Amino acid sequence: MRCVIVEDLQVAADYTRRCCEKSGVLEVEAHFTNVADALQYLNLHPIDIIFLDVEMPGATGFDLLDQLAYKPEVILTTSKPEYAYNAFEYHVVDFLKKPFTYQRFTEAIQKLSIKKVEKEESPSTTPSTHIFIKTDGKLVRLNNEDILYIESMGDYVKFVTAEKKYVTHNTIKALEEKVNKDQFMKVHRSYIVNLSKIDDIRENDLFIKGVEIPISKAHRSEVMKRLHII
Amino acid sequence: MSQAPNAKPFIFNNKFDTGFLQSMYDDDFTYIQEVFTITLDQLSTDLPVVQTDFEKGDIASLKKSVHKVKPSFGYVGLLGTEQACKDFEDLCGTTSDMAVLIAPFKNLWALLHESKDLLIKELTLLETHNKLN
Numbered sequence: 001m002r003c004v005i006v007e008d009l010q011v012a013a014d015y016t017r018r019c020c021e022k023s024g025v026l027e028v029e030a031h032f033t034n035v036a037d038a039l040q041y042l043n044l045h046p047i048d049i050i051f052l053d054v055e056m057p058g059a060t061g062f063d064l065l066d067q068l069a070y071k072p073e074v075i076l077t078t079s080k081p082e083y084a085y086n087a088f089e090y091h092v093v094d095f096l097k098k099p100f101t102y103q104r105f106t107e108a109i110q111k112l113s114i115k116k117v118e119k120e121e122s123p124s125t126t127p128s129t130h131i132f133i134k135t136d137g138k139l140v141r142l143n144n145e146d147i148l149y150i151e152s153m154g155d156y157v158k159f160v161t162a163e164k165k166y167v168t169h170n171t172i173k174a175l176e177e178k179v180n181k182d183q184f185m186k187v188h189r190s191y192i193v194n195l196s197k198i199d200d201i202r203e204n205d206l207f208i209k210g211v212e213i214p215i216s217k218a219h220r221s222e223v224m225k226r227l228h229i230i
Numbered sequence: 231m232s233q234a235p236n237a238k239p240f241i242f243n244n245k246f247d248t249g250f251l252q253s254m255y256d257d258d259f260t261y262i263q264e265v266f267t268i269t270l271d272q273l274s275t276d277l278p279v280v281q282t283d284f285e286k287g288d289i290a291s292l293k294k295s296v297h298k299v300k301p302s303f304g305y306v307g308l309l310g311t312e313q314a315c316k317d318f319e320d321l322c323g324t325t326s327d328m329a330v331l332i333a334p335f336k337n338l339w340a341l342l343h344e345s346k347d348l349l350i351k352e353l354t355l356l357e358t359h360n361k362l363n
Contacts, residue, residue: 009298011268011305015254018261055297079301099304101253 001112003049005031006038006064007077008056012098016051016077019105026109035059043069043218049093049112054078054086065090066173066189067218073115075108089173128180133159133168140166144183148197148208150175152190162209187223188216195226240359242307243352245345251307259360266353269302273346276302280342284335292331293322296338303345311345314338 003026007013013031020026029047032038034056042050042064050072052061065074074092076083077100087095093115094108132139142159151158152172159166176186186192187206197208204220205212215223240259242248255262276299283292300315318338321331 009301010272011265012301014268015265015305055294079304080297098301099254103253 001025001048002027002029003051004029004038004042004047005051006033006035006056006061007031007051007053008033009053009098012053012077015099016105019102020051022102023106023109025113033057035061035064039064039067039218042072043221046070047072049073049075051075051077052092054080054083062086062090067216069218069222073112075112091177131179133166133170135166135168142166144180144194145196147184147194149194149211149213150179150184150192160211185219185223185226187219188214190214198227201227238359238363240356243348245310245348246307246352247309248307250309254305254307259356259363263353263356263360266306266349266356269306270346270349270353272302273299273349277342277346281339284331284339287328289322289326289328289331292335293319296322299342306349308345308349311341314341 003020005013005016005020005028007016010033013033017028017031020028026049029045030041032041035058038050050064052064052074054061054076055078061076061078074090075094075096076087076092077096077098079098081097084095093112096104096108128144130141130143132141134140142161146161146163148160148162150172151160153167155169155171156167157170157172157175159168172186172190172192175192179192183194183196184192185195191213193206193208193213199207199209201207201215201223204215204217206215206223207213239257240262242251251262255265276295280292280295280299283295296315296319300312300319303309303311303315315338318331318334321334325331
């Protein structure tokens, strides 16, 4: 498995690299001391695993995960146990409190292997054609083909159809996992769009029924790949 | 971590948590020497930032810079110093009054320097030990 270390403390990065080498199953492709450099690399070179520190100069490890155009497995390495809740929210494989022993490191790698096997063995399911959302005290069925885009509103999201807007308690991050990935795509930390509803794209924005939706730098190349450009 | 086969044990100063160092690095004293060297190098950059943040009276920055030095002491087995950093970091999170932090900071600052000096001495001893073995 190919991995990258994002860590501003040199001694910690060196130690993690040695643990990876000792494991015999992890190949360290690169090490970065800040989020900006890591993002630039990771968006061009997709990898399997990131060993990610949280507090770094400029931006946090969570900022990196928010801006990354794909979802590699993540093992958080931090000296602050307070981040455990965020770790859970971001579905990271494990949370290693620095400094950690090699024994603890191997436990994290075992979790990673189990997750990988589970993923491979999970039966492929036919992508759903609809979703149900809880709004105004009832469950409302929304057909995928009717949804234009989904917009973040803090702890809520707005599902926008041509006819109506529905607000429900949820996050873009959580929905990204649940929507049909063939049809929907996150284009910005605040937006998931129905790819078949895009009318046009100008510079760093796309338009759906006259509404301007920003495309973040991190997602732009992936958006362009998903379009049928002749 | 890559255990040297015939390495003679090195007896660390009792301020270092030997059990913890063993669990991190086995008896790879060459690597421990490298860890001590890198850490001292890092501290020479990070400790002045702590001092500057204290002098500026910027509690949020001070909390961050103390957080930054904290794991460095962990990696070299000075767990008491690491814990003292954590305690101070926690204290920073409970007050917006710099006056509350002055005395605890003086204690911490003295401990950080004492720990750094101890590390320098231990590194010298370790270098000698590694040359002879």
